[in-house]
Amino acid sequence: MRLLVTGGAGYIGSVTTAMxxxxxxxxxVLDDLSTGHRDAVPAGAAFVxxxxxxxxxxxxxxxYDGVLHFAAKSLVGESVDAPAKYWGNNVAGSLALLDAVRxxxxxxxxxxxxxxxxxxxxxxxxAETAETRPTNPYGASKLAVDHMIGSYAQAYGxxxxxxxxxxxxxxxxxxxxRHTVETHLVPLVLQVAQGKRDHVSVYGTDWPTPDGTCIRxxxxxxxxxxxxxxxxxxxxxxxxxxxxxxxxxxxxxxxxIEACRRVTGHPIPAVDAPRRAGDPAxxxxxxxxxxxxxxxxxxxxxxxxxxxxxxxLLT
Numbered sequence: 001m002r003l004l005v006t007g008g009a010g011y012i013g014s015v016t017t018a019m020x021x022x023x024x025x026x027x028x029v030l031d032d033l034s035t036g037h038r039d040a041v042p043a044g045a046a047f048v049x050x051x052x053x054x055x056x057x058x059x060x061x062x063x064y065d066g067v068l069h070f071a072a073k074s075l076v077g078e079s080v081d082a083p084a085k086y087w088g089n090n091v092a093g094s095l096a097l098l099d100a101v102r103x104x105x106x107x108x109x110x111x112x113x114x115x116x117x118x119x120x121x122x123x124x125x126x127a128e129t130a131e132t133r134p135t136n137p138y139g140a141s142k143l144a145v146d147h148m149i150g151s152y153a154q155a156y157g158x159x160x161x162x163x164x165x166x167x168x169x170x171x172x173x174x175x176x177x178r179h180t181v182e183t184h185l186v187p188l189v190l191q192v193a194q195g196k197r198d199h200v201s202v203y204g205t206d207w208p209t210p211d212g213t214c215i216r217x218x219x220x221x222x223x224x225x226x227x228x229x230x231x232x233x234x235x236x237x238x239x240x241x242x243x244x245x246x247x248x249x250x251x252x253x254x255x256x257i258e259a260c261r262r263v264t265g266h267p268i269p270a271v272d273a274p275r276r277a278g279d280p281a282x283x284x285x286x287x288x289x290x291x292x293x294x295x296x297x298x299x300x301x302x303x304x305x306x307x308x309x310x311x312x313l314l315t
Contacts, residue, residue, distance in 0.1 A: 001232065002026045002062055004106075006052050006097065007070030008045065009036025011168075011177050012112065016068060016225040018042040018173040023229060030055055031071065040175060052093045056100035066108030066232055067101055069094065072142070075181060076116065079138035090141035091148075098152050108235045109149065110228050113162040115244065115283060117143040124250075125217075125286035128164070128242050135278050150240040159235035161294075166217040166246035166285045168224050170306040176221075176313040185256055186218070186310055193266035194314055200268060202253050204275035213253035215282045217246035220300035220309070230294040241293060246285025247301045255303070263307045 003020060007013040008029030013036070020027050021044045028046040041047050048058050052071045059067075072090045073079070079086045101109055116139030117132045134140040146162050153160045169186040170176070177187045191197045205212040227245050234241070251259075254270075261268050290296045300306065 001065035004028050004030060004055065004058060004064055004067045005045075005070065006030050006055065006067065007036065007072065007112070009033055009038060009040050010070060011175070011179075012221065012224065013068075013070035014040040014042060014175045015172045015221050016070070016228045017045050018175065019225050019229060021045060028058060030058055035180065037178060040178070042173070053096040055097050056103065059100050059104040059106060064104065064106045066110065066235075067097070067106055068110045068228055068232075069097060070112040072112065074138060075183060076136050076138050077183070079136050079141070083137040086137045086141045090138075091144050094145045095148060098148060101158070102152065102156055107159055107237065108232055109158055109160040110231045110235070111145065111149055111160065111162040113146055113164045113242070114139060114142045115164050115166045115246070115285065117146065117164060120280045121283065124282045125248055125284045126244065127286040128244055128289050146242065153238055153240035157238045158240075159237045160240040161231040161235050162240065162242045163227055163231060164242065164244045165224060166219055166244070166283065168221055169218050170220040170222065170300070170309040171313045172222040172225065172309070174313065176310055185216070185253065186260070186307060189257055189260040189268060190264065190307075190311055190314060192268045193260060193264040193311070198269065199271045200257060201273040202257075202270050203273050203279065205272050207275075207281040209252055209281055211252050211254045214279055215250035215252045215284065217248065217250055217284045218256070218303060218306055219246050219298060220306050223298040223300055227290060227294060227296045230296050234294050243290040243293060244285040244287050245290055246287050247298050248285055248287055249301060250282060250284040251303050259303045259307045263304055263311050
């Protein structure tokens with residue numbers, strides 16, 4: 001297939017691009033490099049430096065079989081302080097992209113959504129039928145795009161799949177996390193092992209969990225990326241499917257730190273800190289729908305493997 005990957009110079013987009021190329025697809029990456037890295041675009045992919053609002057001229061150059069949309073602003077705290085950036089880029093930008101997809105008769109659309117659409121869950125593990133009540137503009141912006149995609153599928157026959165990610169970590173094909181502002185736990189802990197930080201902060205030790213720290217669902221980047229290839233094949237004209245992507249296994253903050261200690265051999269000092277407002281105690285996915293609809297299952301659910309693959313790029 002001829003495919004356009006928006007945000008393909010970022011962490012998840014670049015790994016998915018590498019897998020698409022390995023599978024024999026013809027891939028063009030569109031990225032404005034505001035947060036992505038030009039050297040992360042895998043060899044073999046064409047590259048266009050442009051904003052998602054400028055996708056139309058690219059799609060006009062050939063008959064594209066699908067768009068995989070990763071380009072988004074994704075910092076929760078920033079979304080609270082600067083919501084205009086999130087409504088403008090994530091929502092208005094995605095609307096412009098969907099209009100370009102419609103104008104150029106692109107039949108398939110796979111969207112990088114998020115578990116942040118659910119907010120603070122009532123039940124765990126979280127299924128796609130759970131109420132969506134995001135607690136920040138980032139999650140709300142992604143939910144708005146999910147709604148847009150659903151309406152385009154129904155009205156215009158678009159074959160679409162939204163994949164709601166839980167906590168992505170690890171590395172694949174020499175590609176890993178490289179954020180200017182790092183907020184994810186695994187790379188933050190590994191920065192301590194690298195000597196880039198003195199310690200890692202543990203936000204809250206009195207949560208209603210076995211060791212008092214928050215529990216999250218961590219999924220290997222290779223497993224996550226592979227789901228996008230399966231989603232392209234599973235997409236059905238006129239239907240918008242939504243699938244959670246997670247291991248269905250929860251690991252606490254302390255368990256993640258211990259895994260990083262085992263893998264790196266570094267003591268990794270941890271300092272207890274007060275809870276952060278808005279943090280749920282437990283976020284774990286039910287990925288049964290992805291298993292059924294996409295034929296997908298995690299192949300690398302082991303936490304030490306996820307950490308080791310991330311660490312391998314840093315040593």
